Amino acid sequence: MTSAASPDRERVARPKRPRHLSQAMRCETAFRLILSECLEEVATNHEALSSGNSAALHQTRIALTRLKAAVAFYGPMVADSEWTRLKSELKWLSAHLGATRDLDVAIANSKDLPEERMLQTARTDAFDALKEALQTDRYWQWFDGMWDWVGSGPWTTRQNRRAAQRRAVPVAVFHARRLARWHGKLCQRSRGLQGMGKNKRHRVRLASKRLRYAIEFSEGGLPADVYASWRNVLKHLRKGQQLLGELNDDEVRRALLESADALARRAQERKAKHQRVHERKRKSQLLRRAAAVYRKISD
Template identity: 55%
Template structure:
């Protein structure tokens, strides 16, 4: 199967998931908001994976609109996670209601409808699909199994290097490792029907460790994000009206963070093996 065909299949499946969860996300369903973000993250992973052959000027425009949409989805999802971690924080619930109103306006806007139609059209027959550069023509027509094998190996090598020294990293670097882990995991998952079964068996074992590492780093990131969000919302209240000073929200203590990082480091060593 040629690479261009696989990209169309993967991209279309991601966008179909976005469409399937549109009504729920529009109405504030937490699962639908999350699944919409997952689908769009998978879509961006596919773009990065096939980037050498699909990134064109039209994608630059569509990516800008995707960033606009993700700002609303991300704000709402962050509040959902914060509420799950600290359900007694009324600040989060108040902010979530307003965030959902903004998300609903975005998802029911003409801007969103135009973007979704355009991006579906782009996946199927955008400029990338008929650019005449000989290198791009060869890439689009090349066997997907060979391309996937090379690309996965490259992404895996980069992640192994990036994850070294995880326990000594700051929060931002750890978060970047988490994002790279998620991207590699998604790329492996949409390679299952492309690679030979024997070759994919190794990647399946890596996915298991990626899930573990991603979950652990996600817990650390979510705790820090909730703390920062609570501080930001409290500051807004203080600037709008007199409010009492509150203790900072802390969901994980130092020992818990160290324990989680140790577990994540073990997972990354297994990924590297």
């Protein structure tokens, strides 16, 4: 079990830096700027998130999703053993954030319905678990570890020629090539969308989200006319993400209600079992007392 972080532990406030990508910028510089922006967003929302603010929760999830998209976008350049460890910790944190956020959305879609109160109760429990996670050393070690990894992780010091070339590639060259590849994969994955099962559709949604963020990252790093064509794709991605997001929200809400119903049924079954045991004991007790009385009558 991780211990709670000491309340008097001072957190170093990292300066807010504007992100200015340029076409000639090296990929390693661009990656650091993008990741720094994501981590700064997490830091900015931390206090409000710890107080239960739903908007801060949403913004923190977006920042972490953008962070994961950026790591995936730069792929081989940054993949190392330290990221594998940090990614595992990020999965733990994301699970807490996701559980609370899913309930926020479900509650918003259940206003004045009978299940709203049940979802509110579940949200309270989920947020308590999230708040506890945000106060642990495990969380702060992950957060500080991310900053260290971005600035001086193993990926920054690889000496082989291929690694050095990846870090030095100009943004305009790398982003153009990578965006085209991600776009092609999404087009392939989204074929036959209407007949897809839930899992495949979910992968399309995630790929759409990642491509959207990758295009947004690329602003300033591509020639204006090239970026203009991607901006049109971006417009459609946002709409598609919204539609698939609404579908996902409906499915998550249904799953939450089914889970809550299952928990309620189990609780009812335990209560009924307890009642039956109580009734059997009472019956036995009353019969013993009655038998004792009738023995006295017979005497």
